[in-house]
Amino acid sequence: MIYGMINPEMLRTYGEIRRRQQMNDRQIACFLEAVKERNFTKVAEKLYLTQPGVSRMIATLEKELNTKLFARSAHKTLELTESGKLYYEMFEKCRREFEETKRKSELIQRENTDITTLKFGYVRGWSITGFYPLMLDALQEEFPYLNVDLESHSYERLYDLLYSGNLDFILTMNFPEMEKLHSDLEVMEICQVPQAVIYPKEFGTKKDIADFQDSVFYLSADAPVEYSRANLEQICAQKEFIPRTKVVPNHATLLSLMDREDSAAIMDLWCQPIYDKKFKYVRLEASVPIVGVFRKNCAHAKIIRMLYETLAERYGEEVMIIIRK
Numbered sequence: 001m002i003y004g005m006i007n008p009e010m011l012r013t014y015g016e017i018r019r020r021q022q023m024n025d026r027q028i029a030c031f032l033e034a035v036k037e038r039n040f041t042k043v044a045e046k047l048y049l050t051q052p053g054v055s056r057m058i059a060t061l062e063k064e065l066n067t068k069l070f071a072r073s074a075h076k077t078l079e080l081t082e083s084g085k086l087y088y089e090m091f092e093k094c095r096r097e098f099e100e101t102k103r104k105s106e107l108i109q110r111e112n113t114d115i116t117t118l119k120f121g122y123v124r125g126w127s128i129t130g131f132y133p134l135m136l137d138a139l140q141e142e143f144p145y146l147n148v149d150l151e152s153h154s155y156e157r158l159y160d161l162l163y164s165g166n167l168d169f170i171l172t173m174n175f176p177e178m179e180k181l182h183s184d185l186e187v188m189e190i191c192q193v194p195q196a197v198i199y200p201k202e203f204g205t206k207k208d209i210a211d212f213q214d215s216v217f218y219l220s221a222d223a224p225v226e227y228s229r230a231n232l233e234q235i236c237a238q239k240e241f242i243p244r245t246k247v248v249p250n251h252a253t254l255l256s257l258m259d260r261e262d263s264a265a266i267m268d269l270w271c272q273p274i275y276d277k278k279f280k281y282v283r284l285e286a287s288v289p290i291v292g293v294f295r296k297n298c299a300h301a302k303i304i305r306m307l308y309e310t311l312a313e314r315y316g317e318e319v320m321i322i323i324r325k
């Protein structure tokens with residue numbers, strides 16, 4: 001989103017503004033998110049705040065800057081004022097430059113430190129008990145001096161941490177959006193994991209995807225929604241019906257809504273809710289590709305490639321085909 005030239009004086013005095021006034025990073029984050037979402041309710045859901053709390057933060061920021069940042073349109077969506085456009089460009093540019101400088105600094109610090117730890121991340125909500133021990137065994141055999149730090153995050157957060165150098169290697173799903181990834185990343189296909197439909201246990205037993213024609217399938221915005229919807233429609237097309245869908249902000253919200261008779265969701269068999277006693281599931285023929293991703297210039301790149309080769313040699317190249325980007 002570009003609104004024209006940025007006032008250089010505003011950029012030069014950014015630090016002075018922050019020192020003289022009481023605005024904080026959370027207020028600025030609310031403002032930047034509101035520009036993208038154009039709706040305070042959506043901002044509240046994304047930042048785990050209340051809608052009145054978001055409104056107060058924006059109002060406080062406007063008071064401290066002595067200007068209106070937003071004007072409401074006829075459709076009740078948020079529109080930036082001319083002053084708001086200037087401040088948006090300034091805050092967004094400063095945020096990008098700060099993140100890039102922080103990333104470069106962290107990479108320099110890590111390059112000057114002995115390599116002793118591999119920082120490994122995977123998708124929050126997965127149970128990787130079938131994969132993680134295999135990875136540890138392979139690493140300990142080849143690199144007994146190496147420690148492994150394990151973290152779980154959302155899909156988007158995994159890539160943020162990977163780009164910033166705070167993670168070395170991530171395990172995630174191979175979404176079509178990965179075709180657009182930066183050329184500095186290398187992608188390795190690890191395995192295929194079957195998918196299933198989960199539904200509340202107390203509402204009987206279902207045996208086939210056709211039994212869900214009257215269900216509402218919840219789609220979490222934690223994952224690319226268009227991919228999830230297309231995948232679901234392709235599965236349901238085999239039984240010649242179009243599924244009803246509802247998008248929810250995150251995985252936690254999805255699970256909180258899974259108490260109605262008509263509720264359902266598609267998950268892969270690595271997802272922990274599959275094994276929750278509150279749910280039953282119908283296993284599908286469809287599966288999703290699981291991939292490992294790392295930066296080609298990562299200090300651990302050679303170790304990660306050797307790890308992949310060891311896993312492929314032990315467990316079969318037919319399910320571990322390397323994909324180079």
